[in-house]
Amino acid sequence: MDTSSHEMRISVQGLALGMYVSRLDRPWLETPFPLHGVAIDSDDAIARLRRICSHVWVDTLRGVAPDPRYLVFEADGPRAPVQGEFEQLRKTDWTIRSEFKAELQEAEHVHAVLEGSISEVMEDMQAGRHLNLDRLKDGVDAMIDSILRNPTAFVWLKEMKRRDNYAYQHALGCAIWAASFGRHLGLERDELQVLSLGGLLCDVGRVRLAGELLSRPGPLAEGEMQQVRAHVRHGLEILEMTPGLPPRIAEIVATHHERHDGSGYPEGLVGNQIPIFGRIVGVVDSYDAMTSVRPYAQNRSPHEAVNELYQQRGKLFQAELVEQFIQNCGIYPTGTLVELSNGQVAVITDVHSLKRLRPRVMMLLDVDKSPLKQFHEVDLGEVEFDEHGSPLVVKRGLPIGAYGLDPVELFLA
Structure with missing residues (x-):
């Protein structure tokens, strides 16, 4: 059963004071509670709900939001192989090595350098020159070092330094979130570099599209949408001319718009047919796009974007991957x-x-x-x-x- 954009399904073990329970896993008439929901204002109410339910839905507009650890996702096929896939990804557990305020100062410098690198590389490609991957690697490596020490500083800077230039701000945002998410998943340092560069370059093919097509407000016609979707092919053509490019980066660019239910493009891949790095960057790309200033769509708050991803679990995005992303950034991400x-x-x-x-x-x-x-x-x-x-x-x-x-x-x- 679909939930509204502000309801979240949780285990009763995650109930806490201040929450508003809007639905149960059984009819209200079978319980001693009112028919239209209940505000959790006592430990007794929590105990009674735990006795009669295994999970409930809480309304985050009318009460406290749940701890992401207690979210319950709808069944979406066999779970064991997927769980094993994430266990294989985790090769290390990163720990916080610097305080937020201390890391923020270092991140400011690295952020400025990386922004400059992205801007220069995009100008080169718009002028018809080849992609300078080494120029990007230096900035990405410094960013990863900062995120490994403390991931919050770079995420905070990304949110606070939003600008009107969607193209390179979105590229930067995807790289930051890819590194942060990959860190959460336990990827090793070299894998984080590939994932971040893939996030940075996932929409690189847009440099070949007409500027008026990307800046036009409102929905596009079908023919125009096909032109925009061709940015995946353009991106792969650009990468083919880039010496020393790791194959998984091209794989990310090729598959980051594929969707779990087969509704994506360009190949209409389904589920695990989509490579795991493509799935990861697909979530990251969608989240950052929703929270960015775009001429053709109203941007959403980080909290609203997290709720939208939650609604699309098991549909556009792999449910377990959405769960992990919410674990990474929280119900209320930095900047909310x-x-x-x-x-x-x-x-x-x-x-x-x-x-x-x-x-x-x-x-x-x-x-x-x-x-x-x-x-x-x-x-x-x-x-x-x-x-x-x-x-x-x-x-x-x-x-x-x-x-x-x-x-x-x-x-x-």
């Missing part, structure tokens, strides 16, 4: 505007690996939704209660521009 349980508004600045629902936030608005005289950080991993002694948690995600806020303008003005 959120409302806290006390009514204050903040932006997520850091997501703890073990406490993904208790992130570090920058407080922006007070309980009356008036701007604070001075922004300040609160680490919900350490601060559990507000000034009145009530539990302090993230209540809900907010869309971009809520209450007139744009974190990009606030932090980079």
Whole structure:
């Protein structure tokens, strides 16, 4: 049964105070609860639900969102082979080696260098020159080093440095998320380089498309859509002329628009016919596109994009891969505007690996939704209660521009 965009199916072991249960795994009439949902306001309510249900749906607009560890995904064919596939991917477990604030300074420099590299390489290709893979590798390697030390700094910078140039900002975003996701999956250093370069170059064929086609607002005609889809072929042609290119990078470019249910292009591959790196970059590419400023579509908040991926699990994207991506970035990714349980508004600045629902936030608005005289950080991993002694948690995600806020303008003005 499909869920709405703000409902999430979880194990009853993940129930917590402040959640709103909108549906059960059995008829409401068989339970002592009201027919239209229940707000979890006591440990007794949690205990009763655990006695009668194995899973429930929680409404993230009306209450606290769940810990990603307790998400329950619909059955999608045999599970054991897929689980084995992810176990084979994991060859190491990376640990945080630097604090967020310390890494942010290093990441600022690397981010600027990588942006410059992408810009120069794209200009070369637009002028008809060959792809300079070595130029990109230097910046990607420095980015991977930063992400391996602490993945949050680069993700934060990517969100805070959004620009109108969609092409290279999207390329940069895909590279960053590919490295971060690959780190979460336990890939080794050389695999992260391939995955990141694949993310960086997945849409490189767009440099051969007419600029007015890519900048036109609104939906495209069928013929125009076919021209856009041809960027995959153009990208492969560009890569064929690049000496020393690892074959898996071309494989990523060829398959990142294929979809789990066979609805993708160019070959209409299904399920595990799509190489695993192509599947990974397909998720990353879609997430970053949804959260980027594009002329032809309204961008979504990171939280809204995560919810959309969740809705497409087992359809456009492999369910287990979506689950892993949500584990990586959290229900409320870095850069998300959120409302806290006390009514204050903040932006997520850091997501703890073990406490993904208790992130570090920058407080922006007070309980009356008036701007604070001075922004300040609160680490919900350490601060559990507000000034009145009530539990302090993230209540809900907010869309971009809520209450007139744009974190990009606030932090980079």
